[in-house]
Amino acid sequence: xxxxxxxxxxxxxxxxxxxxxxxxxxxxxxxxxxxxxxxxxxxxxxxxxxxxxxxxxxxxxxxxxxxxxxxxxxxxxxxxxxxxxxxxxxxxxxxxxxxxxxxxxxxxxxxxxxxxxxxxxxxxxxxxxxxxxxxxxxxxxxxxxxxxxxxxxxxxxxxxxxxxxxxxxxxxxxxxxxxxxxxxxxxxxxxxxxxxxxxxxxxxxxxxxxxxxxxxxxxxxxxxxxxxxxxxxxxxxxxxxxxxxxxxxxxxxxxxxxxxxxxxxxxxxxxxxxxxxxxxxxxxxxxxxxxxxxxxxxxxxxxxxxxxxxxxxxxxxxxxxxxxxxxxxxxxxxxxxxxxxxxxxxxxxxxxxxxxxxxxxxxxxxxxxxxxxxxxxxxxx
Numbered sequence: 001x002x003x004x005x006x007x008x009x010x011x012x013x014x015x016x017x018x019x020x021x022x023x024x025x026x027x028x029x030x031x032x033x034x035x036x037x038x039x040x041x042x043x044x045x046x047x048x049x050x051x052x053x054x055x056x057x058x059x060x061x062x063x064x065x066x067x068x069x070x071x072x073x074x075x076x077x078x079x080x081x082x083x084x085x086x087x088x089x090x091x092x093x094x095x096x097x098x099x100x101x102x103x104x105x106x107x108x109x110x111x112x113x114x115x116x117x118x119x120x121x122x123x124x125x126x127x128x129x130x131x132x133x134x135x136x137x138x139x140x141x142x143x144x145x146x147x148x149x150x151x152x153x154x155x156x157x158x159x160x161x162x163x164x165x166x167x168x169x170x171x172x173x174x175x176x177x178x179x180x181x182x183x184x185x186x187x188x189x190x191x192x193x194x195x196x197x198x199x200x201x202x203x204x205x206x207x208x209x210x211x212x213x214x215x216x217x218x219x220x221x222x223x224x225x226x227x228x229x230x231x232x233x234x235x236x237x238x239x240x241x242x243x244x245x246x247x248x249x250x251x252x253x254x255x256x257x258x259x260x261x262x263x264x265x266x267x268x269x270x271x272x273x274x275x276x277x278x279x280x281x282x283x284x285x286x287x288x289x290x291x292x293x294x295x296x297x298x299x300x301x302x303x304x305x306x307x308x309x310x311x312x313x314x315x316x317x318x319x320x321x322x323x324x325x326x327x328x329x330x331x332x333x334x335x336x337x338x339x340x341x342x343x344x345x346x347x348x349x350x351x352x353x354x355x356x357x358x359x360x361x362x363x364x365x366x367x368x369x370x371x372x373x374x375x376x377x378x379x380x381x
Contacts, residue, residue, distance in 0.1 A: 163379030312351030341366030
């Protein structure tokens with residue numbers, strides 16, 4: 001059986017083709033389930049292949065014994081073919097072969113040859129993930145101008161879920177905490193007899209985020225893309241996001257991030273930052289934040305993100321003192337270094353040497369995958 005489609009096919013079209021492949025393998029995937037998958041994709045990060053994989057598997061696989069078959073079919077289908085068509089050898093009946101062979105071979109002019117137990121499914125190369133995956137793993141410093149526009153669009157359209165924290169306040173729930181006031185109030189309707197215990201649990205609320213981003217000359221190739229990331233967090237994240245940039249001095253940019261479009265935002269920011277691409281004095285910037293802004297925009301429940309490569313021309317003693325103070329006044333202090341994406345990188349700069357003992361997490365921030373890793377870290381806190 002041969003399925004083909006135009007090269008401009010969209011993701012829903014590819015899901016329909018994938019559903020046909022699963023039905024050929026004996027996994028029930030009717031139109032209603034495919035529609036459920038398409039609807040569910042609106043609520044996940046479509047740029048994450050892991051999220052896409054588990055969403056599709058959850059909605060299309062009903063039996064545990066079908067999971068290995070689905071995994072092989074998914075791996076063979078959702079890749080970029082080397083030629084014009086993707087050839088997958090499928091069993092005509094799933095139960096005649098416990099471990100069906102899925103061959104990710106490539107054929108430019110494949111033809112269907114009837115066999116007793118197997119038929120060959122040929123799919124047009126309309127699959128979707130390889131270009132996106134390449135962008136996700138490519139260093140921001142190596143992007144072309146077209147790729148930069150693509151990265152900015154992905155960042156803007158991603159649902160950045162940074163997780164919730166447990167509050168001290170409580171709400172109705174099914175946990176072990178007994179709500180005595182509500183229990184007694186309900187018992188008044190039954191002559192004081194308690195037939196059901198009212199319970200409550202702690203509320204969950206977004207954890208505040210404070211971002212201190214280095215925009216000095218050594219960070220220029222990364223800072224503009226990372227500002228788009230900060231803008232996307234400020235617009236879409238449930239958390240309260242307070243953003244600062246620093247080079248030789250600290251500048252609060254949260255108000256500018258409230259503008260309607262990124263172009264207007266960066267124009268406003270450029271007007272208020274005279275030291276863009278200048279030198280770096282991290283210690284002085286942290287001191288300004290600790291003494292001028294910390295009590296106004298932060299709290300001990302906030303996660304603080306410092307985005308910098310660690311190159312510093314200021315006083316090391318001042319940096320040690322101020323980053324230690326910042327670590328004590330925040331819930332979590334995370335240092336994000338774009339150079340950490342290089343496997344050969346070692347934190348030898350004097351700024352990093354002074355700061356590392358006071359940092360809770362030291363993470364890379366050089367590509368889209370590292371941004372998703374950061375989001376996962378914040379959700380796990």
